[in-house]
Amino acid sequence: QVQLVESGGGLVQAGGSLRLSCAASGRTFSMNSMGWFRQGPGKEREIVAAISWTGVTTHYADSVKGRFTISRDNAKNTVYLQMNSLKPEDTAVYYCARGSTALARIDSTVYDYWGQGTQVTVSS
8 A cells, every 4th residue: 555645735825836745655656657636626637747756757737837846756755746936727636646657647547546635725
């Protein structure tokens, strides 16, 4: 089993920044890709960013490219999402998930463990 716990969410003004963390425990995740997803009010869950197990390859949703950065520290079993220039439309519950493959993927069906989520609210 793998447990994923997100932290770092909160309320921030538009243009501000937040850094989300996702700590993994249980079975190691160093050979697995990781992803961040979000689900806004009345919206479907969508991929935000994904990172390969080496950290070399990343993918981003078009809506966050140039503003968000995904990274990981395998020694600490932690994945991060640095969010800059936040917009009200970024308001959502953010989830981290472990991929069942080593390669970064944007397809949510390849993610097998999910955290409980952390709320991010961006005020205008």
